[in-house]
Amino acid sequence: MTRQYEHFINGKWATPAEGAYFESTNPATLEVLYAAARGSKADVDTAVRAARAAFENPLWRDLSQTKRGHLLRKLGDLVGEHAEELAQMETADNGKLLREMRGQLATLPEYLYYYAGLADKVQGSQIPTMNPAVLNYTQREPLGVVGAITPWNSPLTLTTSKLAPALAAGNTVVIKPSEYTSRTVLRLAELTVEAGFPDGVVNVVTGLGAEAGAALVDHPEIAKISFTGSTATGSAIAASAAARFIGCTLELGGKSPNIVFEDANISNAAMGVVAGIFAAAGQTCIAGSRVFAHRSVYDELLEKVSARAKSIVIGDPREDSTELGPLAFAAQQEKVGSYVELGVSEGAKVLTGGGRPEIDLPGYFYAPTVLTDVDNSMRVVREEIFGPVAAIMPFDSEEEVLRLANDTQYGLAAGVWTQNLARAHRMSRRLEAGTVWVNTYRAMSPMSPRQGFKNSGVGIEHGLESMHEYTRLKSVWINTDEGPVADPFVMRA
Numbered sequence: 001m002t003r004q005y006e007h008f009i010n011g012k013w014a015t016p017a018e019g020a021y022f023e024s025t026n027p028a029t030l031e032v033l034y035a036a037a038r039g040s041k042a043d044v045d046t047a048v049r050a051a052r053a054a055f056e057n058p059l060w061r062d063l064s065q066t067k068r069g070h071l072l073r074k075l076g077d078l079v080g081e082h083a084e085e086l087a088q089m090e091t092a093d094n095g096k097l098l099r100e101m102r103g104q105l106a107t108l109p110e111y112l113y114y115y116a117g118l119a120d121k122v123q124g125s126q127i128p129t130m131n132p133a134v135l136n137y138t139q140r141e142p143l144g145v146v147g148a149i150t151p152w153n154s155p156l157t158l159t160t161s162k163l164a165p166a167l168a169a170g171n172t173v174v175i176k177p178s179e180y181t182s183r184t185v186l187r188l189a190e191l192t193v194e195a196g197f198p199d200g201v202v203n204v205v206t207g208l209g210a211e212a213g214a215a216l217v218d219h220p221e222i223a224k225i226s227f228t229g230s231t232a233t234g235s236a237i238a239a240s241a242a243a244r245f246i247g248c249t250l251e252l253g254g255k256s257p258n259i260v261f262e263d264a265n266i267s268n269a270a271m272g273v274v275a276g277i278f279a280a281a282g283q284t285c286i287a288g289s290r291v292f293a294h295r296s297v298y299d300e301l302l303e304k305v306s307a308r309a310k311s312i313v314i315g316d317p318r319e320d321s322t323e324l325g326p327l328a329f330a331a332q333q334e335k336v337g338s339y340v341e342l343g344v345s346e347g348a349k350v351l352t353g354g355g356r357p358e359i360d361l362p363g364y365f366y367a368p369t370v371l372t373d374v375d376n377s378m379r380v381v382r383e384e385i386f387g388p389v390a391a392i393m394p395f396d397s398e399e400e401v402l403r404l405a406n407d408t409q410y411g412l413a414a415g416v417w418t419q420n421l422a423r424a425h426r427m428s429r430r431l432e433a434g435t436v437w438v439n440t441y442r443a444m445s446p447m448s449p450r451q452g453f454k455n456s457g458v459g460i461e462h463g464l465e466s467m468h469e470y471t472r473l474k475s476v477w478i479n480t481d482e483g484p485v486a487d488p489f490v491m492r493a
């Protein structure tokens with residue numbers, strides 16, 4: 001009998017109003033892991049009402065900013081204590097390497113500690129005005145109930161990136177995790193209660209995007225939506241938010257360029273290219289899926305990247321020796337396969353990979369794939385595949401590669417490999433991407449703000465800047481002159 005998970009609302013487990021559940025499967029073994037509540041509009045309404053009541057509850061509303069920080073610090077400690085359990089669950093749910101999930105879980109407390117520290121640094125200022133007798137100051141207030149909608153690829157890290165600043169700023173939250181990875185977010189919500197957050201401050205409604213997700217976005221009591229996921233869903237969410245004038249932070253898709261110049265250390269660059277596209281089986285928003293190599297080093301880079309791609313150990317993501325696990329679910333595997341077929345029909349050549357590898361496990365595996373004979377006009381180069389597929393192209397000059405790299409609807413990240421300092425700065429300035437890495441790829445920290453440019457997002461996540469995404473600014477004017485208030489119809493001299 002598989003475990004059945006309910007929603008987590010108002011500090012307790014809550015059975016779904018319609019009594020429906022859906023199953024979650026291990027993508028490596030295809031074993032059914034658990035069933036989770038299939039949330040409906042009614043469940044979302046219950047959760048949002050609980051969150052609104054918690055927002056107005058003096059236990060939360062009147063808690064000092066410093067004490068909010070203490071609760072976040074305690075939550076960080078609890079996440080650290082449960083890191084192994086959470087990492088095991090995430091690997092079983094989405095097929096990412098246990099080594100990687102252990103690494104993510106080891107850093108996750110730092111996200112909570114960072115925002116714990118920021119909780120009492122959120123402040124307004126006193127503004128000089130034309131009349132010294134009038135005191136004008138600003139204060140930053142929480143927004144109310146924040147709706148957080150997250151994907152399956154790094155469920156806890158991406159959820160915590162929203163939850164920590166939202167709570168530090170004094171909001172309450174309803175989370176709708178991905179239907180592929182519900183349970184670690186439920187476990188995190190349980191830990192918030194253990195940490196001492198009042199009931200209703202953190203709620204989770206599980207379910208499908210078009211049902212629970214859409215109901216959360218459209219709920220009239222939601223003050224803001226914070227979403228990480230695909231550009232198509234983000235666009236629908238932005239339209240709904242715009243109709244009600246509520247804010248949204250959107251972290252969306254990418255098709256990031258990873259650029260190797262002739263003056264780079266080519267061995268390092270090859271490792272950066274491999275890490276950029278094959279880590280996490282390419283299922284990362286920041287995947288360096290478009291690789292541009294200067295023509296003079298193109299053959300050497302191709303040789304090194306394809307040799308490493310062929311030697312990547314594919315297997316059970318729980319094994320220490322495994323370097324590449326399965327894709328997260330069947331539709332992902334089909335999508336990756338059909339993009340590679342499309343690329344071939346457009347004229348691409350498959351240098352390595354290009355199908356399911358020979359492997360004993362029944363799961364959704366796809367071999368690390370390198371495509372050549374590709375150019376920027378092909379769909380396989382223009383659209384996000386979200387799998388282990390690199391398109392490698394030669395270029396002749398810095399101006400040309402800048403034009404090619406920026407010729408995309410996305411603007412999430414970019415990599416540059418060069419030993420020329422001036423070129424590194426020139427490229428960083430002119431690349432249209434919210435994050436630029438030079439001689440590294442995939443570096444990330446809760447302290448470092450990041451933003452998707454163009455169709456890759458709206459708003460900022462991480463860093464001090466993301467605190468402001470979860471507050472609104474109020475301007476308060478106080479007349480300190482106790483004399484008579486002037487008749488408004490008598491013109492001042």
Ligand code: NAD
Nearest residue numbers: 150151152177178209213214229230233251252253254285
């Ligand atoms: P997705 O958009 O399909 O789903 C994301 C979340 O939105 C899920 O919880 C889903 O249930 C929900 N959802 C789906 N339709 C909805 C709707 N109509 N209304 C409300 N919610 C809805 O994305 P995914 O496949 O889960 O994730 C992969 C995508 O996420 C990729 O495009 C990837 O680039 C992007 N991503 C971006 C970042 C970033 O920081 N920029 C990080 C990770 C992933």
